[in-house]
Ligand SMILES: Nc1ncnc2c1ncn2[C@@H]1O[C@H](COP(=O)(O)OP(=O)(O)O)[C@@H](O)[C@H]1O
């Protein structure tokens with residue numbers, strides 16, 4: 001696969017630039033349920049440097065509506081994990097939606113598989129999908145850690161005696177050449193029914209392979225988008241396009257910021273009571 | 285532009301996305317809970333959280349950044365500018381983070397920056413990084429000077445630095461420190477030009493023979509100011525010297541000591557041998573005859589000489605020697621007298637005793653700048669005598685006013701010297717040091733001021749350093765000198781850290797009269813030093829000159845056979861009165877041929893030098 005030249009990229013610029021979307025979470029406090037979790041999403045356009053789109057949400061199990069029942073502790077934790085995934089995915093889709101409306105970009109690159117949004121934020125996701133299809137904005141997900149087992153499964157069918165039990169990431173490690181792409185036939189793609197088409201690509205000199213999802217209606221753009229991702233990925237990186245790395249850096253909520261925010265906006269007494277763990281207090 | 289981060293009552297950080305802060309810039313903080321606060325930027329940083337970009341330890345290749353640029357994203361725009369600001373006056377409370385900041389107007393900083401008008405002070409340069417405020421500056425402060433920058437002569441764009449002359453009465457002495465090539469001499473030149481314009485009587489000790497003001501600097505096309513009538517260069521031993529009759533025993537001992545250190549025995553001997561109102565000749569003769577007598581070895585032998593004298597004259601002479609021998613031989617050992625004699629002759633050979641200082645006094649009386657030139661050693665000797673003399677004249681005059689007696693008028697004056705550590709060294713005594721010390725401690729009372737420049741402040745006498753109330757500090761690299769500057773000035777940590785990196789001609793001016801340190805650029809001097817030739821250029825030029833001379837000599841002798849060199853040497857000797865040895869002549873021919881000025885070819889008889897082909 002060839003990298004895109006600057007003229008081609010300038011065309012994207014003219015058509016609204018590229019938006020990167022990422023989210024992050026951080027928590028302060030002690031052991032469950034005495035903590036506060038903050039979620040932050042960021043959509044940043046290559047074109048408009050001023051006011052990137054930030055959104056944030058906050059959650060604490062102390063104030064969650066899950067019924068308190070000591071006996072159901074484990075189930076509750078499971079629920080909490082789900083809530084967390086939902087909130088993070090929600091916030092990412094929300095900023096993407098806002099970006100689609102506000103920036104009208106050529107494409108939006110999300111950090112991570114698009115399947116997450118389908119699972120955790122179905123309604124919002126459908127809204128974003130429709131918006132992008134209507135406006136002709138290409139939606140792409142870039143996956144650092146491929147969790148699928150598509151290749152392993154097919155190999156398993158062909159050679160049942162090998163009992164292959166590995167992620168695609170592991171099977172493809174070091175197999176692809178720099179810039180080489182594997183297109184996954186929709187018939188074998190487990191994500192197909194959720195409405196996605198996917199490829200694997202070795203986008204940097206590092207032997208790791210990344211994945212990309214695109215919504216099925218935009219499948220014709222998959223090759224073009226792969227080239228874009230390839231172009232924007234530094235050859236000495238772990239394979240993530242630089243733009244997503246920048247967005248990732250900016251969306252992180254540092255511990256210092258968390259602490260500052262909470263200290264500033266919560267009553268000191270409450271803050272101490274709930275969010276300073278015994279251990280932290282002792283070392284104070 | 286806003287206040288960011290943690291603040292105190294003395295210091296804050298300010299940040300901007302668009303404006304780069306500059307060191308020594310003034311800003312005003314609009315703290316909503318306090319009145320406006322003025323501060324000075326003491327450190328400036330730019331920061332880009334993505335540069336250097338580094339993912340997994342490796343730097344990003346540029347092509348990706350280029351690609352992003354094509355997509356409309358310029359990573360440079362992520363740069364933010366951060367300044368550390370020190371408040372001029374402590375605030376009542378820590379400054380509110382998030383307060384707006386703005387640049388001050390000229391009238392808001394005028395009192396801080398300008399202490400005198402051009403009529404009342406010395407226009408020495410511009411205050412760096414004040415161009416924004418200078419825009420609305422009063423007419424009277426505009427176009428006072430030029431600066432000389434990399435791009436050539438520049439019009440004044442910043443607020444001028446004007447050293448208040450009258451404040452010298454309160455803060456009398458000035459130190460000029462800085463490493464070699466930092467702009468000290470140039471700065472002194474500017475200072476002296478200003479003193480001349482104000483007709484201030486000034487003595488300059490110039491060991492480098494560089495303080496001549498007759499040449500206009502090359503960057504000024506037409507003569508802007510003529511200093512010819514305002515200064516005079518006088519060389520010790522040639523134009524000026526010591527009037528022997530005016531010397532006290534102490535003066536003489538100082539002089540002798542400066543010629544070469546004297547022993548205690550010599551010291552005593554001078555006390556015994558020197559008579560008030562002695563002329564050089566009378567003192568010299570006394571020494572000479574005493575030595576001759578002592579060389580006879582004993583009184584008996586001298587008596588012999590008297591008895592066997594050929595004529596009356598000789599007899600008288602030996603009688604005289606006998607008298608001297610009887611009076612002084614016991615107290616003045618032969619070796620001491622010899623030592624004094626040797627030193628006296630040395631001083632005399634340098635011409636010190638053949639002139640006097642009248643021309644200097646007259647110059648000062650008429651408000652001129654007098655440049656006294658000589659090598660360092662002779663200046664040490666002469667200045668001791670000169671400064672003692674002038675200082676006491678001025679002191680006597682002032683005292684007589686006080687006591688209501690009559691003494692001739694003598695004006696206040698300024699003493700300026702480069703390489704001051706040679707005149708007032710730390711750690712050991714030197715005659716010129718005591719008078720400089722005296723002036724540094726009491727000069728103020730009598731209106732006698734010092735301007736001392738040195739590249740080694742560490743080697744300058746510390747009592748004197750402590751008396752220098754205004755200090756000009758140019759680029760300084762040597763750690764020990766930076767340490768001294770730290771101890772002797774109120775430069776901040778940030779400022780001392782910058783010392784090794786200052787541009788030539790940029791200077792911190794730490795002055796009690798300003799109450800704070802000012803970062804300035806010395807203006808372009810109107811005149812230039814007579815020998816601005818780079819020493820390496822000088823060597824080159826000299827070499828070229830020699831080459832041409834040699835070429836002229838041998839041109840008509842070509843072709844030259846290697847075997848004929850001896851013959852050639854005697855020819856040259858006859859015609860040009862220059863003698864070569866065979867080796868030097870051969871060497872020089874070889875060098876010329878290496879440079880292609882002549883050609884050297886091999887023949888069966890040896891080498892032959894001929895005219896170069898391209899001539
Ligand atoms: N303020 C100035 N503006 C422009 N050039 C300067 C300035 N100060 C010094 N220079 C240049 O730098 C050179 C070295 O300066 P100089 O005063 O001789 O250094 P120092 O006496 O400290 O060894 C000078 O020849 C002069 O050309």
Ligand SMILES: [Mg+2]
Nearest residue numbers: 465468469470
């Ligand atoms: Mg010098």
